[in-house]
Amino acid sequence: MLVLTPEQTDDLHLTLAALPLHVRERLEELLPEATVAAIEAAPHWDFELCAKRVDALIGIGPEDEITGALRRGMIASWLLELPRRIASYNLPSEVFEAYPFWLSRTAKSLSTDTGAYDADFWAKDVRFATGLSVPGSRTHLIDLSSPVGPRQTVEHVLGGHGLTAPLRWFLARSWGVWLEIHTESRDLTDFNPAGWDKAWLATAGIVSRYPGLRGGIGSSWFYDPPLTKISRRLAYLRQTPLKNGAFMVHQGPGAIHTERASASSPTRRALIEAGKYTPRSWLMIWPRKALLRWADKEIQRQADLADIIEKAEETGKIDNPA
DSSP: OOOOOHHHHHHHHHHHHTSOHHHHHHHHHHHHHHHHHHHHHTTSSOTTHHHHHHHHHHOSOTTOHHHHHHHHHHHHHHHHHHHHHTTTOOOOHHHHHHHHHHHHHHHHHHHHOOSOOOHHHHHHHHHHHTTSEEESSSSEEEEEEEEOOSHHHHHHHHTTOOSHHHHHHHHTTTTSEEEEEEEOTTOOTTOSHHHHHHHHHHHHHHHHHOTTEEEEEEEEGGGOTTHHHHSGGGTHHHHHHHTTTOEEEEEEEOHHHHHHHHHSOHHHHHHHHTTSOOOEEEEEEEEHHHHHHHHHHHHHHHHHHHHHHHHHHHHTOOOOOO
């Protein structure tokens, strides 16, 4: 069961106590309707729609100081209710292990930040605080309700990327509900092979507990096939799922993908500026059965590795298990 620590609770109450009286009154007026609006928007494909619906109720520009205060007040109010809200969720240990970090980081930032609330962080925090998304690691947030409609697979075919995607989409009964992994840029500690395995294992753990879930998905420029050669250190992001039953759907280029792909790599930036590489987003789809098969094998692999290390420590000799 999720329980807020005294420090987390203090930070959340401090956030609310610091609000000017007129902002607090506005918060109390808006909060019930904002909660309903966010929850009703959750099944939509647009991850940011929950936050957009709340912003529509606030009715003030996103850079306005009052908007920032209202947003922080809403997140603090929702987080105080989060343990009760998710009490009935059947979540795996990987999720509960990630909650303390997320709660502490969010509560602390709410109590210390001022001014505008970053739009991307706001979109993620709305879903996290209302229990619409759950943490999979320090770096990954798992959206609990994402659709995968047929339109993208049709566009994939029309774009000349083959017929495999729509066939796999149909065989996976993809018209149901999927879990979608999102990357959290505020902490990239787990943006590595072990961290991504942790996030996919958390996703598989949720899927295994809910028979109606179709599997796990992710959408990003870093699933782009050319990156296997351009940025080999990122190859695992697509190779691990693809080697274990996942498939990809082409989504196309866009300014946001170019911006993100060039932000952290001089090599990619140079290729993009020279017109030699155009980042494209791909939808990674890991169907339920294949995801759970991989999870079972990965859990066993990690257990075997732990046994090897333990025995080596007992004998005083640790060989490289790799």
